[in-house]
Every structure is written in structure tokens, then in C-alpha cells.
Amino acid sequence: MGICWPNHAKISVSLAFDLDGNTIWKNKIRDLPNGERYLKGPSVGSFGPDTGARRILDILDEFNLKATWFIPATIVEENVELVKTIIAAGHELAHHGLDHTSDYGATFEEQKAYILRSQDMFERAVGVRAVGCRNTGPLLPETEQWMYTEGGFIYSSPGCNPEYLDYYTVGGVKTQAVNITCPDELDDYIMSVYNSYPQVLVGLPRVACYTGIYQKFIRETEGALRYGQSISASFHPQVCSHPGRALLLRDYCRYLSEHSEIWCAPCAEVAKYFKSVKEG
Amino acid sequence: MYAKKGIWPAGNQCAAMITVNLDAEYFIKIFHPDADVDDGDSYAMGRNGMLFGLPRLLDVFDDHGIKATFFIPADVARRYPDQVKEIARRGHEIGCHGDRHENLALLTGEEQRKVLQGAKETLREITGFDPVGFRMPEGEITMETLQIVKELGFRYSSSLSNSDFPYLHKEIGLLELPTDWALYDLPYFAFVFDPPVQHRITPADDVLVNWQKELEGACEWGTLYNLQLDPQAIGERGRIFVLDELFKTMKEKGDIWFATGTEVQAYCAESGQFLE
Numbered sequence: 001m002g003i004c005w006p007n008h009a010k011i012s013v014s015l016a017f018d019l020d021g022n023t024i025w026k027n028k029i030r031d032l033p034n035g036e037r038y039l040k041g042p043s044v045g046s047f048g049p050d051t052g053a054r055r056i057l058d059i060l061d062e063f064n065l066k067a068t069w070f071i072p073a074t075i076v077e078e079n080v081e082l083v084k085t086i087i088a089a090g091h092e093l094a095h096h097g098l099d100h101t102s103d104y105g106a107t108f109e110e111q112k113a114y115i116l117r118s119q120d121m122f123e124r125a126v127g128v129r130a131v132g133c134r135n136t137g138p139l140l141p142e143t144e145q146w147m148y149t150e151g152g153f154i155y156s157s158p159g160c161n162p163e164y165l166d167y168y169t170v171g172g173v174k175t176q177a178v179n180i181t182c183p184d185e186l187d188d189y190i191m192s193v194y195n196s197y198p199q200v201l202v203g204l205p206r207v208a209c210y211t212g213i214y215q216k217f218i219r220e221t222e223g224a225l226r227y228g229q230s231i232s233a234s235f236h237p238q239v240c241s242h243p244g245r246a247l248l249l250r251d252y253c254r255y256l257s258e259h260s261e262i263w264c265a266p267c268a269e270v271a272k273y274f275k276s277v278k279e280g
Numbered sequence: 281m282y283a284k285k286g287i288w289p290a291g292n293q294c295a296a297m298i299t300v301n302l303d304a305e306y307f308i309k310i311f312h313p314d315a316d317v318d319d320g321d322s323y324a325m326g327r328n329g330m331l332f333g334l335p336r337l338l339d340v341f342d343d344h345g346i347k348a349t350f351f352i353p354a355d356v357a358r359r360y361p362d363q364v365k366e367i368a369r370r371g372h373e374i375g376c377h378g379d380r381h382e383n384l385a386l387l388t389g390e391e392q393r394k395v396l397q398g399a400k401e402t403l404r405e406i407t408g409f410d411p412v413g414f415r416m417p418e419g420e421i422t423m424e425t426l427q428i429v430k431e432l433g434f435r436y437s438s439s440l441s442n443s444d445f446p447y448l449h450k451e452i453g454l455l456e457l458p459t460d461w462a463l464y465d466l467p468y469f470a471f472v473f474d475p476p477v478q479h480r481i482t483p484a485d486d487v488l489v490n491w492q493k494e495l496e497g498a499c500e501w502g503t504l505y506n507l508q509l510d511p512q513a514i515g516e517r518g519r520i521f522v523l524d525e526l527f528k529t530m531k532e533k534g535d536i537w538f539a540t541g542t543e544v545q546a547y548c549a550e551s552g553q554f555l556e
Contacts, residue, residue, distance in 0.1 A: 033386055034422065037423070037424070038385055038420045038421075039439075040419075040439065042442075043440040043441045044442070044461075047442050047443065051445070054283040055283040055501065192462060194467050196310045196311065196418045196419070197418065197419045197420055204477070204479070206479050207462050209486035209487075210489055210493050211489050242444065242497070243444060243494055243496075243497025243503050244490060244498075245493075245497070246501070247496060248493070
């Protein structure tokens with residue numbers, strides 16, 4: 001569905017950072033012997049909030065770009081000053097689960113309570129509620145209908161969403177929210193995260209060559225331009241803000257900021273603009 | 281500016297700590313923790329690394345005037361005492377990497393203390409020096425491990441990954457010199473048929489690309505460039521050029537401080553940098 005974006009851009013690209021911190025690592029080690037006391041795996045994840053996030057903020061500032069930060073609610077609570085800094089710099093905070101576990105509950109009531117609990121944690125910690133969702137587990141159709149109609153969420157952007165930019169549909173029924181696709185080719189975690197125990201990724205595939213990683217970013221963006229499709233990245237500060245990979249991020253930011261056919265904006269701005277065009 | 285930039289001696293842009301995890305046949309425990317290190321392909325690979333890769337590595341270090349930090353499982357020192365003595369004789373630092381590459385988090389506190397105390401004594405007997413650096417055998421550790429490390433007299437750990445600057449474990453007063461998997465050669469190169477570690481081997485030129493890029497970034501943000509090597513991986517004849525090229529770049533840049541773990545620890549202690 002073609003949209004003329006601000007400045008006559010052909011597509012929107014949303015820089016998005018999944019600031020998972022140590023949540024995914026804690027989830028992986030919880031059931032291992034003595035796992036609740038492990039340091040190494042969680043330290044890999046903590047690189048994001050401890051060290052990398054501020055490096056990313058500098059890079060975004062350099063190109064005057066605003067981004068969406070998908071952050072589990074427990075990480076927001078544990079990093080209040082950092083998240084306040086992210087918001088004060090003009091970036092968007094969006095839903096990414098409570099602690100990156102996949103269990104949102106078995107019923108609509110449970111899932112609604114889970115989402116609202118996450119929203120309340122955001123509000124208490126940093127004074128905002130999310131309008132966007134990159135859920136970390138499956139949602140029931142009735143939960144999504146509620147979220148994207150009366151629950152205050154104006155877009156959906158998990159990794160497995162379909163490729164189109166249009167109103168998000170649940171079971172064939174249109175919601176009031178916008179679907180923003182999040183392709184694997186813009187997910188740095190699956191390209192270069194590594195840890196031996198527990199194995200991350202499972203089977204220990206090699207850390208990818210950085211040249212290839214950057215080419216994926218560009219090729220995916222070129223593909224989006226070719227088909228007029230807006231996209232969101234799924235960059236992970238625990239991976240993309242290590243010094244060498246932060247330079248790749250800087251190059252990609254420069255590419256986006258200099259490309260006249262690309263409007264680079266947070267997911268919420270993309271959704272609001274889409275809705276304003278469609279709804280007047 | 282939101283991020284900090286590290287400050288290093290004499291205005292250098294970053295610190296390069298070149299380290300070797302001298303796992304020999306114990307390297308297979310990174311990929312298969314229950315593997316028999318004395319059996320099959322992994323034993324042959326580990327031994328080849330010690331017999332052929334290590335001499336190449338030591339020569340490249342000498343060629344470029346680099347003093348490295350070798351983290352050695354004590355049982356590797358028992359198995360290869362002549363090689364370990366030669367490493368010490370050539371002026372490299374020797375640190376502790378467990379005894380038999382244990383997953384320390386699976387041991388009781390008493391067991392960990394016994395393992396690390398014994399490993400320390402073995403390294404002293406063979407090299408004549410008390411090791412002051414500790415790198416966890418790949419696996420897991422707990423805060424109890426680091427507490428024991430501190431109590432045994434080690435001055436730093438080089439194990440965790442939540443930063444790329446040195447930092448202090450404030451609760452126990454132990455310095456951490458963090459590591460990054462992307463700066464370790466085994467995740468790119470290790471290949472074994474049995475037990476299987478069977479992904480396609482990364483082209484060495486691609487590894488050089490990553491390590492050069494991380495070096496560029498380290499200079500940008502003033503981080504600790506903590507390179508981890510294993511002779512059986514980078515010491516292979518068709519890969520050793522990566523180090524020549526990398527060290528050449530570093531020397532040409534001219535503003536990189538090469539330091540052993542002990543030298544980084546001493547700088548932090550004397551200057552107060554990174555201890556806040």
C-alpha cells in the first residue's frame with residue numbers, strides 16, 4: 001500500500017533497538033544447575049544497558065535520528081536513569097514483554113493483565129505508556145483485538161509479522177493499529193551473538209563477517225525501496241554497540257540520513273503518519 | 281555526549297591486551313563440556329596446536345615485539361611443561377585458566393577453592409611465578425568464584441562481557457578486564473568431526489575484517505581491545521597471517537598501548553582510571 005511519506009520519501013525505515021539486557025540470558029539459565037547465580041551469560045546481555053546504549057545514543061544524535069527502543073519492563077525498572085535519558089533524547093519507548101519470557105498467560109484476561117502490568121511498570125518508572133508492541137510471546141486473537149482497538153496500541157512490530165505496511169489484521173479482521181514489518185535481515189542478534197554455555201545460538205553457528213552483516217542491512221533496505229515497503233530494524237545493543245559493530249551502525253545511520261527516498265522515524269511516528277494519511 | 285571514552289597512558293587511543301587461552305586438548309570442553317579430552321580428533325587438534333601452532337604464535341609475537349598474556353589450565357602445564365616454560369622464558373605473562381577447564385559454577389565453593397589453589401600452585405612450580413591473572417574456563421562462574429579468586433591473591437579477572445572498559449567488582453574489590461566473543465578465534469575456526477563442531481570454517485580474511493573493524497572502534501571509543509587466541513586456531517599455517525596483518529596495522533597506527541593483563545591492572549590501580 002503506497003504512502004507518500006514526509007519529504008516525498010518512498011519508504012519509512014524505523015531504527016529500533018531491542019534493549020533486552022540480561023533477560024533472555026536469565027531465561028536460558030534458569031533451569032540449569034545453580035543457574036540463578038551464573039554471571040557470564042547474563043553479562044553478555046548486560047553489555048547493552050551497561051555500556052552500549054549510550055554509545056548508540058551518541059550515534060543517533062550525530063545524524064539527528066530518532067529511534068524506537070523496545071525494552072522489557074523489568075529492564076526499564078532496573079535502568080531508570082538510562083531509560084529516562086533515552087526518552088529525554090526524543091526516542092520512543094515501546095513494549096517488549098515483562099522479562100522477555102514468552103508466556104503472556106493462557107486466557108484473554110491473563111494476557112490483558114500482563115500487558116497492563118507492563119504498561120503500569122513503564123509509567124511508574126519513567127512516566128510513559130507504550131503505544132507500540134514487539135511482543136516476546138504469542139498473543140491470543142482476542143488480546144490483539146483489544147490491544148489494537150481500544151488498548152492504546154497503534155502499531156504491531158514483532159519479528160514474524162507479514163511483509164505489508166497496512167492496518168494490522170487479526171483473523172482477517174482489520175484493527176486500528178498499523179503493521180510494521182521487522183525482517184530477519186535487520187536483526188543483528190541472529191548474525192553475531194555467541195556464547196558457549198548455554199549455547200547461544202543453539203549449535204554455536206559462527207559469528208558472521210561484518211562486511212556481510214552490513215551488506216544485509218543495505219540489501220534489505222534496497223529491497224524495501226524496490227517494493228515500496230516500510231521496515232523496522234531489530235538491532236540489539238548487546239550486539240550492535242560493541243565498538244566495531246557500532247561503526248557499522250554509524251555507517252547505516254549515515255546511509256539512512258543521506259538517502260532522499262527514506263524517511264527514518266520511530267515506529268510510533270510511522271504509525272501516526274500512516275493513520276493521518278488514511279484517516280485524515 | 282552520552283558515552284564515555286577510556287583514557288589510557290601517554291594519550292594512546294586504546295589498550296590492546298593480546299591473550300592466549302592455552303587450552304590444548306581441553307578446548308573441546310568449550311563445545312562439548314563432557315567430552316573426553318584424550319580421545320579422537322579433538323585430542324589430535326589440541327596436540328597439533330601445542331606442537332606446531334604455539335611456536336608460530338611465539339615467533340609472531342617476537343617479530344612484532346608483543347608481550348602477551350597466556351591463560352593456562354594447570355593440567356595443560358603438567359602435560360606440556362617445556363612449552364609453558366618457554367612461554368615464560370620469552371617474557372609473556374602466565375595466568376590461570378582453571379585446572380582441567382572446569383565449569384566452576386557447577387562446583388561447590390570448597391571444590392572451586394581446591395581447584396584454583398591447586399592450579400595456582402602448579403603454575404608456580406612450573407614457571408617459577410605466582411599467576412596474578414584469572415580467566416574463567418569457558419562455562420560459567422558465580423560471584424562466589426570471583427570471591428575465591430580474590431582471596432587466593434589474584435589481582436584481576438578477565439572473564440565477563442558486560443563492558444569493554446576495565447571495571448571494579450566493587451563488592452569484592454577485584455578488577456575485571458572484559459572479553460568479547462567476537463574477538464576470540466575459536467568461535468570462527470574450531471572444527472571437529474567427532475565430537476561434532478561442524479559449521480563451515482570462517483575464511484581467515486573475514487576474521488581479519490572483524491578484528492580490524494573492532495580495532496577501529498576500540499580507538500574511537502577508547503576501549504580495551506582484549507584479543508583471545510588459541511594456537512590450534514590462529515596458529516594454523518594458513519591463518520597466522522591474520523595476526524601479522526593485525527599487528528602491522530596496530531603498530532602503524534602508533535597510538536595503541538600494548539599491555540599485558542598485569543600492566544593494565546597496574547595502570548588502573550596507579551591512575552585510578554576505570555575504578556569509579
